[in-house]
Amino acid sequence: MDRSTIMSTIQQQRDFFESGKTRGVQFRLSQLAALKGAVERNEDALCEALKRDLNKPRFEAYLGEIAVLIKEIDYAMRKLRRWMKPKRVFTPLIHFPAAGYVYSEPLGVVLIIGPWNYPVQLILAPLVGALAAGNCAVLKPSELAPHTSALIAGIIREAFDPAVVAGVEGGVEAATALLDQQFAHIFFTGGTAVGRVVAQAAAKNLIPTTLELGGKSPCIVDRDVDLQCAAKRIVWGKFFNAGQTCVAPDYLLAHADIKTKLLDLLKSGIKEFYGEDPKQSPDYARIVNARHFERLVELLGEGDVIAGGQTDPADNYIAPTVIDNISPDYKIMQSEIFGPILPVIEYHDLTQAVSFVNRLPRPLALYFFSTNKQKQDSVLAQTSFGGGTMNDTLIHCATAQLPFGGVGDSGLGRYHGKASFDTFSHKKSVIKRWLVLDVDLRYPPYGNKLPLLKRLVGWFG
Ligand code: NAD
16 A cells, blocks of 8 residues: 555545544444454464464464454453443542543544564454444554465455555555554554654654563562473463464573473473474474574574574474573573573572562563462562463463553553553543532632632542
């Protein structure tokens, strides 16, 4: 889509939005139903596209993309009427008689930019919130998952009037052209560096943004846990989608007393899941492209590889890899890994692990394996992160009732379930009064009313 087509599409959406048609509950429900129907009808095609782009196993495509999305749509459809109702709030007695309300109103035409790692879910789940809240939307899927991007664009054409939802395919150029336009909100999912570019472009037009970014998410394993179960859950969360998951455990902090046993169990967990040669496993994805493959291979040079380490550039294959004896100044600890390599660092007491986490920018996720409630509370109280799971990995982000998003470098704003509806709504605060009981106190001339005012503010303010 060239710049002039982009501009006319946005204008068409603005006109449609101004017509007021997106505001009614029936219209919103019909759009959500259209999205659900299109995703369900295209499930096979979506899984096939994901296979071609990432060699994503069908099971992971269904679980990590389709099922999460359908659940998100169902939840929004079920709750929409309640979310849309104006919320009555407590009103201070000093305003008596009066009632305060918060109205949720749609923002207008919004822009959603997606990444390549979960290219279906991460472009369409924000759309659920945008539609539920009564907006029109322009979507730009990632060019690095080209088969999925083309299919998503086709699905959007099939399911929606372009005056309500339109897809724009392309890379940096298309994104830059879109970022020049005036949108009511920009919802961006991607890396922290591009997030800064998006925030700067949005600031020029004073556009509010949601930035769903990445970071180095720690996984801490204490000595008091069932190590076999912990190891399985870590292997699953780390190597799902070949580690290309924004909330994947990035690095492992293992208590010195259990590290050797845990490493053995991680090794056997990898073998149990993916066999002797994970390259032959139908359940193991590939690195998205040669650039990311080369970036990851460069991280393999330091520390002691205790599992995996094999690579094949012809296939963008990197085996599930665990590296021990990692020093914090190694390259692998300098930025988000976003691939199937798990560096391991040992700690001797929990304060050491906590201060290690706190020396790095605030991560998108944190995982802590411990059966000790006091230790869990202490880690939760002393660390800041987007969201996390105790004694498991990944699953907090597949819970529509929990707002999902980062903090600091890992993002700004949140979505999923009601949080998505709120993100794409303006909260309009209104006091309703009646033209009776008009107390003169606040009106000039103020004379000597101040002492009385102070007393009333103290009692009723
Ligand atoms: P990316 O930032 O490279 O690209 C994301 C999107 O931005 C793509 O659509 C791309 O075309 C566009 N883009 C790229 N350069 C741009 C520029 N200069 N100006 C404007 N737009 C530009 O991210 P990615 O490589 O697709 O995804 C990986 C990153 O995303 C990782 O850091 C990961 O942690 C993060 N991520 C975060 C979440 C989350 O929910 N928080 C989810 C998935 C991925």
